[in-house]
Structures are given as C-alpha cells and as structure tokens.
Amino acid sequence: MIVAPAQRPATLLARKNILVVEDEEDILELVEYNLAKNGFRVSAVSSGEAALRAIQSDPPDLVLLDLMLPGVDGLEVCKLLKSDSRTAKIPVVMLTAKGEESDIITGLELGADDYIAKPFSPKVLIARVRTVLRRRTADAPEEGSIIRIHDLYIHPGRHEVLVADRPVELTFTEFRILHLLARRPGWVFTRSQIVDSVRGVDYPVTDRAVDVHIVGLRKKLGQSGGYIETVRGVGYRLKE
Numbered sequence: 001m002i003v004a005p006a007q008r009p010a011t012l013l014a015r016k017n018i019l020v021v022e023d024e025e026d027i028l029e030l031v032e033y034n035l036a037k038n039g040f041r042v043s044a045v046s047s048g049e050a051a052l053r054a055i056q057s058d059p060p061d062l063v064l065l066d067l068m069l070p071g072v073d074g075l076e077v078c079k080l081l082k083s084d085s086r087t088a089k090i091p092v093v094m095l096t097a098k099g100e101e102s103d104i105i106t107g108l109e110l111g112a113d114d115y116i117a118k119p120f121s122p123k124v125l126i127a128r129v130r131t132v133l134r135r136r137t138a139d140a141p142e143e144g145s146i147i148r149i150h151d152l153y154i155h156p157g158r159h160e161v162l163v164a165d166r167p168v169e170l171t172f173t174e175f176r177i178l179h180l181l182a183r184r185p186g187w188v189f190t191r192s193q194i195v196d197s198v199r200g201v202d203y204p205v206t207d208r209a210v211d212v213h214i215v216g217l218r219k220k221l222g223q224s225g226g227y228i229e230t231v232r233g234v235g236y237r238l239k240e
C-alpha cells in the first residue's frame with residue numbers, strides 16, 4: 001500500500017508549536033490529543049491571562065483560541081496579539097460555539113485567520129490548522145500579479161477576467177471583490193472587510209450591496225460562480 005504522498009505535508013509541518021487556549025477540559029483534551037498524534041508540539045492553557053503570558057515567553061507557531069474564556073476573553077486576547085507588532089504575525093484560529101457569528105465576525109476583523117465551529121471533527125481541526133500554517137509560508141500574491149485558480153484567469157493590470165478562456169465583463173466593483181477573494185482562496189472575508197477593500201471605487205458600498213454584487217458576480221461567472229461560497233452569517237470566500 002502506498003501512503004507516502006498523503007503523509008508528506010504532515011512531516012513538513014511536524015514540530016510546529018501550537019498553543020491551545022480552552023477552558024473546557026474535554027475539548028482541550030481532544031484537541032491536544034489529536035494535535036500531538038499528528039506530530040505537532042502542543043502547549044495548553046485555560047485562561048486568557050495564561051495565554052498572553054505563554055505567548056510572550058514562548059511564541060507559538062499558531063494559537064487555537066476559544067472565545068468564551070473566564071476573565072480576559074478570546075476576542076480580547078486576539079485584539080492584544082494583533083495590535084502588538086511582536087505577536088501580530090502569529091496566526092490565530094478561533095474555536096467558536098453555535099450562535100457566536102457576531103463574535104466570529106469581530107474576531108476576523110481583529111485579524112484572526114480562521115475559525116472552527118464546535119463541535120468539530122478531529123479531521124477538520126487538523127486540516128484547518130495545516131491550511132493556516134501553509135498560508136503563512138505562502139503569502140498572498142502581489143497586488144498586481146496574475147491569478148489562475150480553478151478555471152479563472154484574473155489579470156489585475158488589465159482588469160480582465162477569463163472563465164475557461166472566455167472573457168467575462170465585470171463591473172469595477174465586481175472585479176475588485178473577485179480579486180480580493182481570489183488572492184486568498186479559502187480565506188473568509190466578512191462583508192465589512194469586503195466593503196473596506198472596494199470602498200470609494202465607484203460609489204459607497206454597504207454590507208447589503210456586497211450581497212448584491214456577489215449575486216451579480218456569480219451570475220456572470222456561470223458555473224464557476226459556485227466557487228464563491230457563502231459562509232453563513234459571516235461572509236464570503238473563494239473555494240480553495
């Protein structure tokens with residue numbers, strides 16, 4: 001049986017140090033066990049204060065951060081990390097509960113890289129952690145560089161989009177939204193992050209208008225419009 005190719009990413013990312021911040025013991029144990037089993041170095045704390053201390057004394061490669069913590073909560077930890085230049089680059093993946101959509105949005109806007117909704121399967125957990133770590137090593141392409149993904153070809157300089165080699169006419173705003181999503185496939189953008197990146201181009205863009213532009217964009221992209229995924233209650237992303 002040949003298993004080597006599937007295991008290669010695991011060995012490459014092994015020995016990365018993950019800090020888990022979680023006050024629920026069952027979840028903490030599950031997360032620790034699965035990370036360790038997959039070759040990660042794991043340290044664990046159960047409060048926001050302890051997380052901040054641990055990060056200062058031994059900066060991890062990634063933080064898995066529960067949002068509902070006693071004392072300093074997850075959002076506050078995220079905010080402090082992202083506003084300090086020494087820790088701003090450490091990826092943060094939030095562990096979230098049902099009904100925390102507005103906190104997820106706040107967290108993403110504070111700079112968290114992704115989130116995992118509880119209850120989650122160990123497989124999903126490991127996959128997300130790997131994806132975020134991989135993204136860090138391969139940063140987003142330069143603003144002006146050509147992007148090829150799925151059957152899309154995006155030429156920012158010429159404002160040109162081809163779908164399966166056929167040109168598609170997009171409005172300026174639709175183009176900007178597609179370009180934003182396509183530069184970071186798999187990355188969730190909230191509506192207001194999308195607004196911020198396209199604002200003032202042709203007219204003021206609102207959260208609601210983002211939804212309308214997405215509808216237009218999907219329609220024009222035809223079959224490939226399906227690559228733009230709605231992340232319920234949170235925003236949009238381009239499928240990886």
Ligand code: CA
Binds near residue numbers: 023024067068069
């Ligand atoms: Ca909690």
